[in-house]
Amino acid sequence: DIQMTQSPSSLSASAGDRVTITCRASQTFNGYVNWYQQKSGDAPKLLIYAASSLYSGVPSRFSGSGSGTDFILTISSLQPEDFATYFCQQSYSMPPTFGQGTKLEIK
Amino acid sequence: QVQLQESGPGLVKPSETLSLTCSVSGGSISSGSYYWSWFRQPAGRGLEWIGRIYTSGSTNYNASLKSRVTISLDTSKNQFSLKLNSVIAADTAVYYCARGDTRSPFYFDYWGQGTLVTVSS
Numbered sequence: 001d002i003q004m005t006q007s008p009s010s011l012s013a014s015a016g017d018r019v020t021i022t023c024r025a026s027q028t029f030n031g032y033v034n035w036y037q038q039k040s041g042d043a044p045k046l047l048i049y050a051a052s053s054l055y056s057g058v059p060s061r062f063s064g065s066g067s068g069t070d071f072i073l074t075i076s077s078l079q080p081e082d083f084a085t086y087f088c089q090q091s092y093s094m095p096p097t098f099g100q101g102t103k104l105e106i107k
Numbered sequence: 108q109v110q111l112q113e114s115g116p117g118l119v120k121p122s123e124t125l126s127l128t129c130s131v132s133g134g135s136i137s138s139g140s141y142y143w144s145w146f147r148q149p150a151g152r153g154l155e156w157i158g159r160i161y162t163s164g165s166t167n168y169n170a171s172l173k174s175r176v177t178i179s180l181d182t183s184k185n186q187f188s189l190k191l192n193s194v195i196a197a198d199t200a201v202y203y204c205a206r207g208d209t210r211s212p213f214y215f216d217y218w219g220q221g222t223l224v225t226v227s228s
Contacts, residue, residue, distance in 0.1 A: 034215070042220055043203075043218040043219055043220040044205075044215075044218045045218075046214055046216050049212055050211075050212040055216070089154075091212050094167065095169050096156045096213070096215075098156075099153060
């Protein structure tokens with residue numbers, strides 16, 4: 001199985017900050033990474049698919065990049081509603097596997 | 108807007124069978140463009156994919172759970188179900204259902220909010 005190593009596991013930031021979250025895959029591939037947001041008690045929400053495509057209805061302050069083994073989620077200017085947990089997922093090979101998650105907290 | 112909702116017992120005894128149902132609203136479970144998956148997340152750990160079922164009834168399971176898992180579809184009720192038998196304490200987790208797109212890049216676009224299942228006597 002492909003391992004997805006996500007960092008950092010937690011992050012403190014302020015509204016208006018730019019933050020980046022990284023996922024490193026245990027093998028190289030292009031494009032097959034998706035990013036999700038999860039708030040406590042809620043269903044996960046798809047943010048970014050295919051490494052860099054913004055899912056319908058997701059604000060443009062969210063962006064994704066990367067290829068090979070390193071993939072990045074960037075939030076350009078944090079809004080109060082963005083404080084949540086974020087996780088990556090590879091869809092390159094079965095089974096789909098996930099990063100451990102990054103908890104984004106208010107500083 | 109598609110919505111998924113998990114339901115089932117929150118407490119299961121060791122060696123018994125965990126049974127959960129995912130009810131789908133706002134869309135047909137029979138759409139050929141999608142498949143239906145189960146995941147779980149033990150406390151403090153990442154998500155683990157359990158398996159999936161296509162509208163044809165074809166299934167795939169995670170090799171680590173394959174001998175104990177069955178996923179089935181009930182199109183008349185717009186639901187799909189998970190059965191995990193011979194449960195142990197390590198099966199304690201929040202269980203999620205989700206819709207997967209059969210087309211590349213194979214993301215999961217709708218999820219349930221999850222249900223906690225505790226395995227304990």
